[in-house]
Amino acid sequence: MGPLSGQGTIWLALLIAAPLAAALLSVVSGRYARPVALASIALMLSLSGILVTLVAQGPLRIAVGGWSAPLGIALAADGLSAGFVAVTAVVMGIVMLSALPQFAPRGDGETGESRAGYAFWPLAFFLWAALNAIFLSGDLFNLYVALELLTLAAIGLVAIEGKAETIAAALRYALFALFGSLAYLLGAVFLYAAYGTLDMALLAEIAEADGATIAAGALMTAGLAAKTALFPFHAWLPPAHSGAPAPASAILSGLVPKASFYIAVRLWFDVLPGAAGEIMPVVLGALGTLAIVYGSLLAMRQERLKLIVAYSTVAQIGYLFLIFPLAGGSADPQPWAAGAWTGAMFHAFSHAAAKASMFLSAGLFLHAVGHDRIDGLKGIARHMPMTAFAFALASVTLMGLPPSGGFTAKYLLLTASFAGGQEIWSAAMILGGLMAALYLFRPLGRAFSRAGEGAARPAPVSRLLQLAPLALACLSILIGIASAGPYDFLQIGRPVSAEEGLE
């Protein structure tokens, strides 16, 4: 497709192969863990940058090994894929850089030989490869394989410290993920039985909206919902995400749920467009609404910062699923459907940055105070102003207040719901924003209050390390301020024009 295909081949393959190589290399790197990690991160950032510039000129699609579908392994990249690859690269890059002192300290490598330090780098790069594979796959079976790899790496990261409670959390995660995989695979098998291919572009051409196809899609969606931690499949997420070390939590909460959500979007918008009917989008939207309310309620009741942030993820994932009633199903011909679709992607991106930032902040607070009970945060804004500020900025995004990516997302989704006569969903978003303010101003209020008499002085935290959450928080704000470019970029390769119906 197009003159760029030949050129694009190598880059798409490299985006998946390079992190795999980095994962293998960091297993054997030993005391060179630090330079290996640094070089790999730099390489991945440049590769992702190249992908963005390539896709900016038009979507890419190639068949690895020269075999065309249905035999070969298809890789494809449009604006959405490249957007996810780019956000993943920036978030992974910053989070992994901030993990260097913890998992690959300078010096003779004595402390770096710890089990957690030994496991973190291979798992993280492995996870990166799996994420890119998901975003670049053009085939539902490849997606299954990549999703399995992603889950394995994620479970590994949860259990990385080997504490009893994190291993329990990891096992619970594994149980949900296993169910998710089975459901997804079953659905894929049905599709293959009916159409003889799992190539997404081919399926899009031949699939019909009959009962079997919809049942297959529903099964796959149920599996993906379990992996995304959509209510009521969320129970595994809070203990897993709050128990892991901060950099791992940042990746797990910011990026991993987005991958399975991404597959669900591909499935219903690209592979089976128009097949969703009336009921499924409403069911998904309703589950999303319940997730917003339930996750926020539980976040309000937590006394530990990492649990607040983790339950907030349960709530924020809910917004993503409003894409189905607002942009999919019978809403598809609505003038603002494209706005809603893009709004959900803005939400995914800005949440990725903001949530990663919050977990890194929480990790730094935990390091300074020794625990993460929010009562211990009293006066922390004076001691660590930069991190407190980062936490506050990330909170602005999660509350969906301007100027932030969260606001742009909320604006687009709200406008779509009003313009499409589906005001009911806007109630969920407005309520969610208010509840987010309720649970986020609790820790913020503590941070800005005066420390009690005789409170222990917090341990010092290097300013360089405090820069990481601040950079991510600024990114989540920037996505809102400079939203015109990303908006247009996301439309590259979309079947319907984004501007359609907009004056």
Added chain:
Amino acid sequence: MTAFLPVLILLTSLVPAIATFFLREESARLRNTFSLGGAVLKLALVGVMLVEVAGGTVYETRFAFAPGLYLLLRADALSLLFITLSAFLWLLTTIYAIAYFGTSSDLSRFFGFFSLCVAATTGLALSGTLITFFIFYEILTLSTWPLVVHKGDGASLAAGRRYLAYTMPGAAALLVAIIWLESATGPIEFTIAAPLRDLDIWSLRAIFALFIAGIGVKAALVPLHGWLPAAMAAPAPVSALLHAVAVVKAGAFGIVRIVYDVFGTTLVDELAMGLPLAILASFTILYASARALRQVDIKRRLAFSTVSQVSYIVLGTALIGPFALIGGLVHLVHQGLMKITLFFCAGIYAERAHIHRIDELDGIGPRMPWTSVCFSIGAMGMIGVPPIAGFVSKWYLGIGGLQSGQPWVIVVLGASSLLNAAYFLPLLYRMWFRSAPGATERERPREYPLGLIAPPVITAFASVATGLLAGSSLSPLAWATLIVERYYLP
């Protein structure tokens, strides 16, 4: 350079805000240079713009976000009324705050958010579309919260929670109103008449009510006023900011925009929403004055007085008529000057003489003459004693009421003046005519430093001058008249 003037004016507050956040606590000199430098530069740029806008120039700067979502900065005469006031008072409040805080802690944070507040206010005044207005409205809310909780004690945090409990739902109401309206009409610019009539009359009424509810929180319309008296826990410069420079003014300004630039007077008349709003404003004026009577804390009494006085602006807007609007708009400036004088003085009493309650004011007049004279001028102006500025506002509002066929407004104004007198005169009586309790007579509280005393002297002087010289072509009254002429004489 003229095309960038609105952006430049915004940056004079935004850049110092961001730069200040990165300063270490010890670099007081650099911090003060940023704040004062920004404020002086801003005042100069506003001066340039005043001349140009008076001559008919309109500035516009656009910045695109997503489709249908763009930022439009646009300076018209109404924007400049608000910007000039906030720029002038920002400079004075900064001087006051530097003297007030001296060498206490967390000052980089304080001045950073303080400048950010002013930047948000400027953006809000310059907003050319509803969404731009909303964006700055929310930045204002968020940047005010750290100032309200600045002291970090239990009372401040409770005040901060209260502030959010009112402003967050208010913001939600405002956002729903904007999106509901814009989903039917497309993006709304203040200068372009939008096809509002595409919506049915009850939807329009509901949207109007949502707008007033959302913005009324900041304008402290009863029953949405509860956060303002609670916010008294904050330091004096923050009170000055809330009551005169930024927050409540943003609310009043927003209501003017909604009535005159979004709906337009004809449509508000057709919807029959003007009278209910005028009644709500009148009720606020009287109710808050009555509440003020019963307060024993000076700052709380002043806070209820603000609730009452800001509704003069809302009343002037709701009456829909040229004279009423002039009265409302000019009160935006007059109330700012007088109320900031009162809060500056209340802060000095608290800092220098540890006076917080009204019964502690006995005999303070002769002992702290500068502060007490300024306070007295502010209080008399609030009552409406000529020739201080407050009288001019009330005069125009009264005429406006008659002109709009609502003579009962005169009764409200009269009753409110009586109530104002009833809650301010006892203070003046205690200050000047009671003798101080024996022991404290000898230790005379010192009125220092200059940075603390000069700002109220200047604003008190300005309150008298704007009243005395109201007829001159450089007065706020002349500018308000210019704005109103542009609305009514196209």
